[in-house]
Amino acid sequence: MLTxxxxxxxxxxTHLVERYNEGPVLISEISxxxxxxxxxxxxxxxxxxxxxxxxxxxxxxxxYFLKAHPSETRIAKVFRLIDGPIAMLPCVSLxxxxxxxNCNEKFCGLHDILVEVRDATLAIMENRTLADLVAxxxxxxxxxxxxxx
Amino acid sequence: MLTxxxxxxxxxxTHLVERYNEGPVLISEISxxxxxxxxxxxxxxxxxxxxxxxxxxxxxxxxYFLKAHPSETRIAKVFRLIDGPIAMLPCVSLxxxxxxxNCNEKFCGLHDILVEVRDATLAIMENRTLADLVAxxxxxxxxxxxxxx
DNA sequence: AAAAAGTCTACTCGTTTGGTAGGGTAGTTA
DNA sequence: TAACTACCCTACCAAACGAGTAGACTTTTT
Numbered sequence: 001m002l003t004x005x006x007x008x009x010x011x012x013x014t015h016l017v018e019r020y021n022e023g024p025v026l027i028s029e030i031s032x033x034x035x036x037x038x039x040x041x042x043x044x045x046x047x048x049x050x051x052x053x054x055x056x057x058x059x060x061x062x063x064y065f066l067k068a069h070p071s072e073t074r075i076a077k078v079f080r081l082i083d084g085p086i087a088m089l090p091c092v093s094l095x096x097x098x099x100x101x102n103c104n105e106k107f108c109g110l111h112d113i114l115v116e117v118r119d120a121t122l123a124i125m126e127n128r129t130l131a132d133l134v135a136x137x138x139x140x141x142x143x144x145x146x147x148x149x
Numbered sequence: 150m151l152t153x154x155x156x157x158x159x160x161x162x163t164h165l166v167e168r169y170n171e172g173p174v175l176i177s178e179i180s181x182x183x184x185x186x187x188x189x190x191x192x193x194x195x196x197x198x199x200x201x202x203x204x205x206x207x208x209x210x211x212x213y214f215l216k217a218h219p220s221e222t223r224i225a226k227v228f229r230l231i232d233g234p235i236a237m238l239p240c241v242s243l244x245x246x247x248x249x250x251n252c253n254e255k256f257c258g259l260h261d262i263l264v265e266v267r268d269a270t271l272a273i274m275e276n277r278t279l280a281d282l283v284a285x286x287x288x289x290x291x292x293x294x295x296x297x298x
Numbered sequence: 299a300a301a302a303a304g305t306c307t308a309c310t311c312g313t314t315t316g317g318t319a320g321g322g323t324a325g326t327t328a
Numbered sequence: 329t330a331a332c333t334a335c336c337c338t339a340c341c342a343a344a345c346g347a348g349t350a351g352a353c354t355t356t357t358t
Contacts, residue, residue: 002237004347010259011251027304035251040348046305059356062303075262088151102160102184109282110159113224113273120269124262133258153316176334189317195335207334208326 006082008036009044013078014133016054017070024056024063044082051081066130075132076125086125087118094118155231157185158193162227163282165203166219173205173212193231200230215279224281225274235274236267243267 002010011034019025027045031038045064048054055067066073079086080095090098091105092114105111151159160183168174176194180187194213197203204216215222228235229244239247240254241263254260 001234001239003345007238014258024303026302037348039350042304043306043348049304056304057356058302058304058354060302060358062356064304085150089156090150109163113277113281116273117270120273121266124265124269128262132262152314173333186317188319191334191336198334205334206326207324207332209332210327211325211333213334 003083005040005044006079008034008041009048009078009082010133011036012041012045013048013053013066013130016064016066017130017134020066020070024061024065026063029063048078048081053078053081070131070133071129073130074126075128075130076122078130079125086121088114092118094122152232154189154193155228157183157190158197158227158231159282160185161190161194162197162202162215162279165213165215166279166283169215169219173210173214175212178212197227197230202227202230219280219282220278222279223275224277224279225271227279228274235270237263241267243271 012030015030015034016025027042028038030036030045031041036044045054045056049056049064053067053073054064056062056064076086085093085096087093087096089100089111090096091100091103091111099105100108100111103111161179164179164183165174176191177187179185179194180190185193194203194205198205198213202216202222203213205211205213225235234242234245236242236245238249238260239245240249240252240260248254249257249260252260
């Protein structure tokens with residue numbers, strides 16, 4: 001399951017996608033409209049800034065905004081930044097791999113199954129971006145020129 | 150990520166699949182060969198018995214054994230029994246559904262993405278059984294007559 | 299200078315995870 | 329009946345994690 005932290009992160013990002021190209025958005029605005037505890041949200045947004053997803057501006061008229069076009073940030077990346085591994089076992093993870101002590105991957109049926117699950121999950125999460133977070137029938141970024149990828 | 154409890158459960162079940170049709174297996178045997186703490190394993194096996202996956206026999210020559218043919222127990226079921234929901238949010242879960250407070254599922258892009266992830270995961274976990282836990286090239290139950298399903 | 303905003307450190311507090319220790323009970327078999 | 333084995337219970341523990349909270353600090357704008 002997603003942690004609340006990740007859930008909040010996605011809510012905040014959804015908000016920022018909807019306000020894309022409207023300049024910096026206040027933490028307090030996101031906090032109130034999305035009902036996310038202010039100080040908790042502060043941490044989350046800062047983290048997303050330090051890892052390159054967001055950028056910010058201080059002082060009056062400041063706030064947070066997306067660093068890149070929504071379609072450039074993959075859901076999988078955000079997930080990994082907040083909640084860590086996507087795979088269900090360390091021995092199946094691409095980014096957080098750790099060998100199994102008690103079992104040999106070559107003969108472990110569970111390993112094979114969880115590799116399949118990982119691949120199926122990644123096939124989706126690596127191909128969805130922040131732009132997909134907003135409802136399709138009122139997607140404000142749908143008409144924007146997609147960036148070169 | 151899987152909890153250790155679930156990981157141990159799958160290891161124990163793998164062991165019991167390999168010993169299928171050889172009569173009851175001692176907790177202590179599984180504990181030693183799979184390096185699972187004895188008392189912890191006791192709980193896990195008991196739980197799996199109470200939920201209909203395993204059966205047991207007391208006294209000399211007793212132990213645990215699979216209640217049904219390995220190919221009759223789906224991986225998804227075991228997972229849910231030990232670790233709970235497979236979905237990444239309660240509002241996306243089939244067996245543990247809970248409505249989202251802060252978002253409307255109809256307009257929530259995250260919801261749509263996680264439904265896809267859930268379906269892709271279940272497509273695998275509902276179609277793999279305990280029989281798939283043992284390595285293919287030495288699968289001792291491969292030759293057994295599959296039960297009517 | 300003053301106000302507006304993000305930045306940063308640290309702390310709290312409850313729950314879950316992953317155990318350990320030890321007992322007594324009740325079926326089963328030899 | 330004795331030995332064996334699962335069953336079931338209580339209690340305890342340490343560490344990590346989850347979900348925040350508090351307060352001071354820094355930077356930018358007006």
